[in-house]
Amino acid sequence: MGKKAILIDITKCVGCQQCAIACKEENNLPDIEETKLSATAYTVVEERGDHYVRRLCMHCNEPTCVSVCPVGAFDKTPEGAIIYNENKCIGCRYCMMACPFQVPRYEWNSTTPRVQKCRMCIERIQTGDIPACVQACETGASQFGDYYQMLQQAHQAIKNEPDKYVNHIYGEKEVGGTSVLYISDVPFEKLGFKTNLGTMPLPDLTWEALSKIPSVVLVGGTLLYGIWWITNRRKEVAEFERKIKEQEKESKED
Amino acid sequence: MKNSFFGKLTFWKVTAIIILIIAAYAVIVRFTYGLGAVTNLKDEFPWGLWIGFDILCGVGLAAGGFTLCGIVYIFNIKSFKPIVRPAVLTAFLGYLLVIAALLIDLGRPYRIWHAIIMWNPRSVMFEVAWCVMLYTTVLALEFSPAVLEKLRWKFPLKIIKSITIPLVILGVLLSTLHQSSLGSVYLIVPSKLYAFWYSPLLPVFFFLSALTIGFAMVIIESYLSSRAFNRQLELPLLIRLGQVMPVLLLVQLVIKIIDFANRGIFNLLFIPRTETYLFYFEILLAIIIPMLMLFNKKIRHSRAGLFYASLIAVLGFILNRMNVSITGMEAGSGTSYTPHWMEFFITLGIVTLGFIAFSYAVKYLNVFEKSSEQVVAESSVVNLAKQLGLQVDK
Numbered sequence: 120m121g122k123k124a125i126l127i128d129i130t131k132c133v134g135c136q137q138c139a140i141a142c143k144e145e146n147n148l149p150d151i152e153e154t155k156l157s158a159t160a161y162t163v164v165e166e167r168g169d170h171y172v173r174r175l176c177m178h179c180n181e182p183t184c185v186s187v188c189p190v191g192a193f194d195k196t197p198e199g200a201i202i203y204n205e206n207k208c209i210g211c212r213y214c215m216m217a218c219p220f221q222v223p224r225y226e227w228n229s230t231t232p233r234v235q236k237c238r239m240c241i242e243r244i245q246t247g248d249i250p251a252c253v254q255a256c257e258t259g260a261s262q263f264g265d266y267y268q269m270l271q272q273a274h275q276a277i278k279n280e281p282d283k284y285v286n287h288i289y290g291e292k293e294v295g296g297t298s299v300l301y302i303s304d305v306p307f308e309k310l311g312f313k314t315n316l317g318t319m320p321l322p323d324l325t326w327e328a329l330s331k332i333p334s335v336v337l338v339g340g341t342l343l344y345g346i347w348w349i350t351n352r353r354k355e356v357a358e359f360e361r362k363i364k365e366q367e368k369e370s371k372e373d
Numbered sequence: 374m375k376n377s378f379f380g381k382l383t384f385w386k387v388t389a390i391i392i393l394i395i396a397a398y399a400v401i402v403r404f405t406y407g408l409g410a411v412t413n414l415k416d417e418f419p420w421g422l423w424i425g426f427d428i429l430c431g432v433g434l435a436a437g438g439f440t441l442c443g444i445v446y447i448f449n450i451k452s453f454k455p456i457v458r459p460a461v462l463t464a465f466l467g468y469l470l471v472i473a474a475l476l477i478d479l480g481r482p483y484r485i486w487h488a489i490i491m492w493n494p495r496s497v498m499f500e501v502a503w504c505v506m507l508y509t510t511v512l513a514l515e516f517s518p519a520v521l522e523k524l525r526w527k528f529p530l531k532i533i534k535s536i537t538i539p540l541v542i543l544g545v546l547l548s549t550l551h552q553s554s555l556g557s558v559y560l561i562v563p564s565k566l567y568a569f570w571y572s573p574l575l576p577v578f579f580f581l582s583a584l585t586i587g588f589a590m591v592i593i594e595s596y597l598s599s600r601a602f603n604r605q606l607e608l609p610l611l612i613r614l615g616q617v618m619p620v621l622l623l624v625q626l627v628i629k630i631i632d633f634a635n636r637g638i639f640n641l642l643f644i645p646r647t648e649t650y651l652f653y654f655e656i657l658l659a660i661i662i663p664m665l666m667l668f669n670k671k672i673r674h675s676r677a678g679l680f681y682a683s684l685i686a687v688l689g690f691i692l693n694r695m696n697v698s699i700t701g702m703e704a705g706s707g708t709s710y711t712p713h714w715m716e717f718f719i720t721l722g723i724v725t726l727g728f729i730a731f732s733y734a735v736k737y738l739n740v741f742e743k744s745s746e747q748v749v750a751e752s753s754v755v756n757l758a759k760q761l762g763l764q765v766d767k
């Protein structure tokens with residue numbers, strides 16, 4: 120199938136909310152208007168000054184949520200979609216705490232709560248269709264296609280109109296790159312995007328520590344055993360010497 | 374004299390009962406209406422008081438178990454033996470309570486066993502889960518002689534005693550991994566955790582501070598119990614602990630300075646904002662004050678001096694864990710969080726349960742060595758348990 124991407128051109132978004140409505144329909148979510156991502160809104164269009172920013176899961180190339188989940192409830196599909204499996208989830212919420220884009224949402228008022236977020240309409244795209252939200256977009260602000268083609272298209276747009284667009288594709292490099300890409304005519308930090316995330320995939324940070332466990336166990340175990348052996352030996356030797364002395368005493372007395 | 378003690382006794386008893394009733398109510402609400410009904414947690418701030426205090430502080434304060442086991446069995450300093458068992462019991466109960474808190478905090482606690490069969494070795498939480506499971510088992514085994522002696526089961530007792538050394542080594546290793554991995558949990562949030570606390574050395578800091586606080590807890594427990602039972606405290610032993618502590622604190626301070634230099638963030642120390650003040654406060658309590666106190670020979674050689682230095686260090690330790698898990702995360706998460714009153718009461722209830730469980734264990738098992746002329750330092754917990762009105766025999 121190959122890797123897919125959603126390209127969002129902020130300059131073309133008019134805030135009509137068609138994507139949000141279509142997403143709710145597609146995923147059978149309650150038909151209420153929401154202004155923030157929630158367990159019942161996988162995508163929303165947020166007003167930022169005179170601009171509109173559509174938010175949804177970024178579908179990271181090296182997803183933090185996949186790496187942190189202790190039970191492996193998140194998977195990355197060959198299309199690059201990050202999919203949550205509610206049957207595995209134990210509800211530790213580490214995925215929510217760790218996601219750099221603060222995307223996953225929780226069903227706080229349920230006794231069998233699930234994590235909720237955009238699924239890149241995986242069933243649709245696996246049958247060759249495009250996501251419901253992209254299909255609903257009438258202005259071309261949201262587009263869907265092959266990842267490299269979308270990236271190319273973003274570069275082309277900036278190259279064609281360098282005065283209009285800022286020279287930054289948000290999602291090209293952030294935390295190792297994402298499958299949702301944004302282009303804009305104002306700097307991203309002015310639109311509330313996090314621009315301090317760096318280009319290093321976050322899972323590398325924890326792997327750095329985790330990969331040291333075997334050596335900690337090996338070195339630590341040997342060290343502890345060694346110390347015990349020495350201190351124990353000392354005690355034995357002391358005991359032995361004491362006995363010898365006692366024996367000597369006895370033999371002298373004899 | 375007797376009267377006033379009795380008055381105190383009822384007061385604590387009543388307080389404990391009230392706390393437990395409110396906590397039980399909160400737990401019922403939590404399991405009927407979900408986490409949202411009893412917590413102020415939200416999507417942008419999914420971890421709160423239970424993770425920050427019950428789990429991070431709980432595990433840290435249980436560190437006395439592995440430090441004492443290491444001292445007595447690995448370093449063969451047998452003079453500390455009388456206080457090993459109470460320390461192991463405190464650690465064991467501490468871990469059971471951490472698990473209890475975890476079961477309340479998890480969205481779907483009945484699936485906790487998933488971690489055993491659904492592996493993700495790239496997750497720190499996976500490591501944490503295994504450390505909790507394995508180390509609680511080790512602690513149970515380490516404490517089991519107390520139960521087996523009571524039951525007079527000679528054979529299993531013999532087996533346990535014969536594997537003491539491997540068990541202790543395993544315990545120390547698992548503790549090291551567990552204490553440090555709780556710090557590693559936060560390695561994944563460089564953009565959320567404020568720079569004072571976010572550091573690639575988080576696991577090192579978590580381990581070293583837990584080690585130090587293990588000593589501090591032993592000193593505190595010994596001091597309070599010796600006061601409660603009017604017994605002579607074995608001062609020379611505690612002075613030896615009090616000698617190690619400031620060295621460990623100094624090591625932490627030096628690493629912290631090197632870490633700040635490496636990351637070039639000294640300038641942040643002069644920005645007037647909440648995090649800065651909290652950080653100064655934390656460093657003073659957790660490191661500077663106890664270190665200076667314990668480097669002073671006169672203070673170190675007095676019971677009260679040792680006790681207050683340790684107490685300040687423990688408060689600083691708790692502040693550090695709260696800063697890492699809550700206050701240091703607020704700005705980066707773009708939100709604020711104050712625990713719901715029911716979160717407080719569930720935490721209080723869990724702590725109360727710990728005291729009660731400890732007092733029962735002390736009542737029915739040989740936690741403290743009775744015979745020796747050696748003075749037995751009993752735990753503060755016994756004292757409180759006594760005040761809760763529970764019979765504790767010596």
Ligand code: SF4
Pocket residue numbers: 176177178179182183184185201218219220221222223236
């Ligand atoms: S944006 Fe967050 S939830 Fe989405 S894939 Fe990335 S880490 Fe996972």
Ligand code: SF4
Pocket residue numbers: 187188189190191192193207208209210211212213214215234
């Ligand atoms: S809340 Fe569920 S999906 Fe998220 S990390 Fe925990 S177990 Fe995994």
Ligand code: SF4
Pocket residue numbers: 141142143145146161162175236237238239240250251252253
């Ligand atoms: S891709 Fe599908 S699930 Fe995701 S926001 Fe669009 S419609 Fe919703």
